[in-house]
Amino acid sequence: MLGILVTLLLYFCLISWIAYRKKGDEEDYYQVKKAVPVTVLAFSVFATLLSPISFLTLVGNAYTGRSYLWFAQCGIFLAIPLAHRYFLPLYQKGNYETAYHLLEDKFQSAGIRSLASGLFILYQLGRIAVVTYLLSQALEPFIPINQLVLSGLLLLLTVYYLARGGLLVVLWTDFFQGLVLLAILALFLPRIAQSGLIMNSSQQL
Known part of the structure; x- marks a missing residue:
């Protein structure tokens, strides 16, 4: 287990170093103006939605007999077409870079933009x-380090590779994370199908 964690640590450092070497100006650092494969963008959306919160919670719900709750994750299939139909045209029409830029333009107030972005930053913190x-709790049995210390180390690692690589490193990290998750799913899906879990979940809905 420790070897896997060390490998992940080296992977994050390598990805951030590569992204740091390739980044251009300030706009490219925050917005990635250069072309990015659509598969990378798609995997980034998928991996972003599947955080340790949902990843661990869904397993816990399945263990306690509430495996049918995984159907709630399918809401993304409804949200994406709606976002593509109604929200993306707004950004494209006004050439807005962020939702906060749109709010400032709509209400003619920089204060609204600052308030919205500030609240979002607090939410993200x-x-x-x-x-x-949650991640430190999952790793505690394998790493003899206090949870608070481990959480701090994970936070520092996140800040380090984001500060060096910008948005580009986020996209590629999410891409490889999504590949790993799909590989795990492909590995265990036959056993899940044989266990009858999917059928039982469908019957409970």
């Missing part, structure tokens, strides 16, 4: 705290 804590 809380989310990162929960995610790193």
Whole structure:
């Protein structure tokens, strides 16, 4: 297990170093103006939605007999067409870079933009705290380090590779994370099908 964690650590450092070497100007650092394969973007959306919160919670729900709750994750298939139909045209029409830029333009107020972005930052800080804590709980049996210390180390690692690589490193990290998750699913899907879990979940809905 320790070898796997060391490998992941080296992987994050390598990806951030490569992205740091390839990044261009400031706009490219934050927005990735260069072409990115559509598969990478798709995997990034998929992996972003599947955080340790949902990954661990779904397993816990399945263990306690509430495996049918995994159907709630299918909401993404409804959200993506709606976002493509109604939200993306707004950004493209006004050439907006972020939703906060759209809010500022709509209400003619930089304060609204600052308020919305500030609240989102606070939300993300809380989310990162929960995610790193859950991850440290999962790793504690394998690493003899205090949970708070481990959470801090994970946070520092995240800040390091994001600061060096920008948005590009986020996209490629999510891409490889999605590949790993799909590989795990392909490995265990035959056993899940044989166990009758999918059929039981469908009957409980």
